[in-house]
Amino acid sequence: MKIENIKKEFPIFDEKIQNNDLVYLDSANSSQKPKVVADRINEFYTKQFSNVGRSVHYLAVAATNLYENTRSSVQKYINAKDKNEIVFTKGATEALNLVANILGQNYLKEGDEILITELEHHSNYVPWHFLRKSKNIKINFAEMNEDGEVTLEEIEKKITPKTKVVAITHLSNVTGAILPVKEITDLAHSKGILVVIDGCQGAPHLKLDMQYLDCDFYAISCHKMYGPTGLGVLYGKKKWLEELPPYQGGGGMIKEVKKDSISYGELPNKYEAGTMATAQVIAFDESIKFMESIGIENIMRHEADLVEYGQELLQKNNSVKLIGSPKNKGGVLSFTLEGIHPHDIATILDEDGIAIRAGHHCCQILHDKLNIPASARASVGIYNTKDDLDKLNDSINNCKKIFNLK
Amino acid sequence: MNLKELYQEIILEHGKNPRNLGKTDDFNKDAKGNNPLCGDNVHVYLKLNGQKIVEDISFEGSGCAISMASASIMTDLIKGKNENEAKEIVEDFLGMIKENPELKSEYLQDDEKTKLMCLSGVKQYPMRVKCATLSWHTLVSALENKKEEVKTEN
Numbered sequence: 001m002k003i004e005n006i007k008k009e010f011p012i013f014d015e016k017i018q019n020n021d022l023v024y025l026d027s028a029n030s031s032q033k034p035k036v037v038a039d040r041i042n043e044f045y046t047k048q049f050s051n052v053g054r055s056v057h058y059l060a061v062a063a064t065n066l067y068e069n070t071r072s073s074v075q076k077y078i079n080a081k082d083k084n085e086i087v088f089t090k091g092a093t094e095a096l097n098l099v100a101n102i103l104g105q106n107y108l109k110e111g112d113e114i115l116i117t118e119l120e121h122h123s124n125y126v127p128w129h130f131l132r133k134s135k136n137i138k139i140n141f142a143e144m145n146e147d148g149e150v151t152l153e154e155i156e157k158k159i160t161p162k163t164k165v166v167a168i169t170h171l172s173n174v175t176g177a178i179l180p181v182k183e184i185t186d187l188a189h190s191k192g193i194l195v196v197i198d199g200c201q202g203a204p205h206l207k208l209d210m211q212y213l214d215c216d217f218y219a220i221s222c223h224k225m226y227g228p229t230g231l232g233v234l235y236g237k238k239k240w241l242e243e244l245p246p247y248q249g250g251g252g253m254i255k256e257v258k259k260d261s262i263s264y265g266e267l268p269n270k271y272e273a274g275t276m277a278t279a280q281v282i283a284f285d286e287s288i289k290f291m292e293s294i295g296i297e298n299i300m301r302h303e304a305d306l307v308e309y310g311q312e313l314l315q316k317n318n319s320v321k322l323i324g325s326p327k328n329k330g331g332v333l334s335f336t337l338e339g340i341h342p343h344d345i346a347t348i349l350d351e352d353g354i355a356i357r358a359g360h361h362c363c364q365i366l367h368d369k370l371n372i373p374a375s376a377r378a379s380v381g382i383y384n385t386k387d388d389l390d391k392l393n394d395s396i397n398n399c400k401k402i403f404n405l406k
Numbered sequence: 407m408n409l410k411e412l413y414q415e416i417i418l419e420h421g422k423n424p425r426n427l428g429k430t431d432d433f434n435k436d437a438k439g440n441n442p443l444c445g446d447n448v449h450v451y452l453k454l455n456g457q458k459i460v461e462d463i464s465f466e467g468s469g470c471a472i473s474m475a476s477a478s479i480m481t482d483l484i485k486g487k488n489e490n491e492a493k494e495i496v497e498d499f500l501g502m503i504k505e506n507p508e509l510k511s512e513y514l515q516d517d518e519k520t521k522l523m524c525l526s527g528v529k530q531y532p533m534r535v536k537c538a539t540l541s542w543h544t545l546v547s548a549l550e551n552k553k554e555e556v557k558t559e560n
Contacts, residue, residue: 341470373445
């Protein structure tokens with residue numbers, strides 16, 4: 001599939017949004033959905049629906065096979081060693097909560113330390129914060145430098161003999177910095193420290209190879225990968241998922257239940273209690289096929305071109321202040337305009353049909369560090385073009401005009 | 407009213423030079439408000455005299471143009487009103503921002519109504535209504551001596 005024609009695969013771009021053609025620059029928040037994904041959900045509900053993993057009737061068996069097919073597809077897509085290392089969750093947030101919870105239950109001890117970074121999304125901070133309360137765990141922060149990066153050296157500096165887990169983002173949703181996750185993982189492992197990666201922004205935009213990366217856990221958000229909402233993936237090394245206790249209890253995750261004893265099911269059922277997001281899992285297979293049909297290398301090249309173009313454009317624009325200038329940058333352009341609050345920017349851009357995000361992007365620590373309450377963020381996906389970024393720039397100029405800025 | 411008119415009127419009038427910005431000397435009532443969506447923060451200070459008339463009112467805060475302009479306009483026209491009048495004006499304003507086509511309170515002069523109607527443009531931007539109403543909810547909280555910070559969740 002040619003990247004130039006990709007927009008056609010997304011029906012939303014045929015719609016007029018408040019009489020405008022849609023310029024969608026909010027993919028770091030959530031991506032739009034190709035027709036194949038939306039159709040697959042409809043097809044499953046109208047022609048194939050059944051719950052999975054329970055009944056023995058035809059539809060149940062067929063649905064179970066479809067569900068497990070996606071697990072295999074994800075395994076291949078991220079090059080995990082074993083299919084059972086793929087756990088479906090209701091989102092990346094739940095995936096990270098799951099990891100923090102099970103490590104808290106049966107791995108971490110009072111006084112242990114967790115190292116995160118100032119770049120982290122709240123979902124890779126708050127679940128660890130719970131352990132501060134319940135287990136007296138200490139959280140340390142690796143600092144962001146002026147370019148909006150967290151370096152390997154900074155991580156090394158902040159590791160102490162008590163550090164048991166390093167939990168880091170793969171790609172910052174604000175500065176766009178791509179962290180040296182492989183090097184960080186190798187360093188942490190050399191000191192016997194576990195590595196948890198928040199891959200929400202990494203998975204849609206970067207090549208993933210779990211066996212090469214060797215991290216212990218990796219969280220994925222499916223709705224940012226052109227897939228359905230309500231679905232996430234937790235990759236966990238088999239050794240950990242086998243050793244650590246379950247997260248939630250309920251149907252599907254048990255082996256045997258007696259009045260005086262309960263034994264738990266094998267992987268991956270052990271971590272998939274209750275009826276799962278069946279339709280979403282099955283439709284996510286289409287997202288993966290869709291991304292594979294374009295090729296991650298092509299996606300990465302296309303988005304790198306867009307970011308470079310957008311960065312140059314905004315750098316030339318007076319009064320625009322870009323947040324972060326990391327050497328290794330993903331498809332995120334966060335900025336402020338002097339004298340204009342980001343929400344005023346977003347409202348004015350919206351009037352021109354341009355969808356961006358304004359706020360703290362669930363990264364208050366990072367915004368506090370920059371001493372700003374909020375920022376505006378344009379983020380790209382495979383369907384964006386240079387024309388979209390030109391329109392962004394024009395609309396920013398419109399903002400400046402309204403606010404009498406030069 | 408279109409977006410440009412909304413922003414231009416507000417900004418010309420209050421956005422760049424908010425009235426009553428600061429902390430009233432000898433205030434005897436105050437409350438804080440926070441709008442998590444935009445990160446708008448406002449702290450309203452009141453000085454009520456023995457007859458429950460607002461002798462002085464001011465605010466401190468930071469946020470988007472809509473929230474700052476709204477706080478500025480509010481403090482301007484609440485000054486000199488008594489507590490009950492102030493509460494009625496708040497209710498009138500919130501009613502207008504929500505659904506009413508116009509302001510009804512007899513405690514508002516025509517020119518004051520015109521000023522407030524500048525903010526009616528935010529009706530078209532439901533996500534931004536909270537920005538316009540934050541300082542008003544905070545004012546009520548101050549008048550009622552509530553201790554908790556106002557959150558614009560509704």
